Amino acid sequence: MTALLDSRTYAPSSPDTATRLRVVDPGPLTTLQDAGRAGLAHLGIGGCGPADRAAAALANRLVGNPEGAPLLENVMGGLTVATSSPRYVSVTGAPAEVRVDGSIVAEPQRLYLHAGQRLSIARPPWGVRVYVAIAGGLAGRQVFGSCSTDSLSGLGPPALRTGDELQVGAVVSDPPSARLELTGTALPTGVIDLGFRWGPRDSLFSTADMRTLTSTTWSVGADSNRVGVRLTGPALSIGVVNLPSEGMPLGAIQVPPSGQPIVFLADHPVTGGYPVIGVVTEPDLDLLAQAPPGARVSFSAMAGG
Structure with missing residues (x-):
């Protein structure tokens, strides 16, 4: 119909x-x-x-x-x-x-x-x-x-x-007469490097786990969607964590009990109870949103983050 x-x-x-x-x-x-x-x-x-x-x-x-x-x-x-x-x-x-x-x-x-x-x-x-x-x-x-x-x-x-x-x-303005600059719109087909800033709960993770996050080439899971991209790789160890629910920003790298990170996208929940080890920058989230299952992802901590 x-x-x-x-x-x-x-x-x-x-x-x-x-x-x-x-x-x-x-x-x-x-x-x-x-x-x-x-x-x-x-x-x-x-x-x-x-x-x-x-x-x-x-x-x-x-x-x-x-x-x-x-x-x-x-x-x-x-x-x-x-x-x-x-x-x-x-x-x-x-x-x-x-x-x-x-x-x-x-x-x-x-x-x-x-x-x-x-x-x-x-x-x-x-x-x-x-x-x-x-x-x-x-x-x-x-x-x-x-x-x-x-x-x-x-x-x-x-x-x-x-x-x-x-x-x-109704059309109110014509398309731009000059050709728009399209450079930078090509998608990477190799490892997608995501810039991020530590926190707010990075202190709950060991130095070894923080090193694992940034040294691992992660794989995008098949169950990723508009809520978040699920990554697979060596599990991070958060131990027993009792956090009250707190705000979840766009790009949050949340670590659930499985130890496999989830990066939140556009339809992410506004609160969550699992620790967020870092937050991915918004420009790099656009690249991550285009990553198909099996794509490889790495994390790079930004200066001052």
Whole structure:
């Protein structure tokens, strides 16, 4: 059944009632994401938003949208969409083959999609998340000021299904005439080195465990998701720890009883009772959000951290 997602409060412009983006095939998982729900942790509400914030912001800039405008976050390709009116669209994030009506697009970062044409994204050869933005921005039902889908709490619209239609805003600015600088957007295919700062509970760990964290090449587990990336390697020993629940920031490296670190991503819980040995910097979290199962990860402590 076709479902039109409700548009109430997101308004980069007045909604263009004649334009819809139709989901022909959502692939394994496609959600709507915007800038998220910042500043609500005291209410138990997580930040959410794109897992790879840099890629999402670039996608919106490429079509003239505000950086936080709602767009699609697709996991592992398989997505096919069509628009009812001609629009610029952009594709960023994991480098995937893009086709329009079956023909390969040589430079898919920004393209002009005619009414009824189908944009299809293949499975990326490396990387996890692909972002699709459309000029004018998408519209969705807002919960606590955001239409982002939060996989942990269930807030926001559900994951997209075949036949869903999303309302598109009216275009208020043309895409940048100058080619945007795309250097630095390539994803590493070797070991992903994550900068982090120690704390707040690093004092609970031995010197040997701290050395293990930074000297080990960790592997990304298959059970990683938007909540967090689970790493496998030599177990850290935290012993018996009785901590009251405390705030969990984006990028927290939490060590549960298994001793296998978890790095929290966009849909992370706002509190937790296991110790956090360090916090990964936000730019490096974008890289981690693109790490597929089996990818290798290392940690580098930042000066002064």
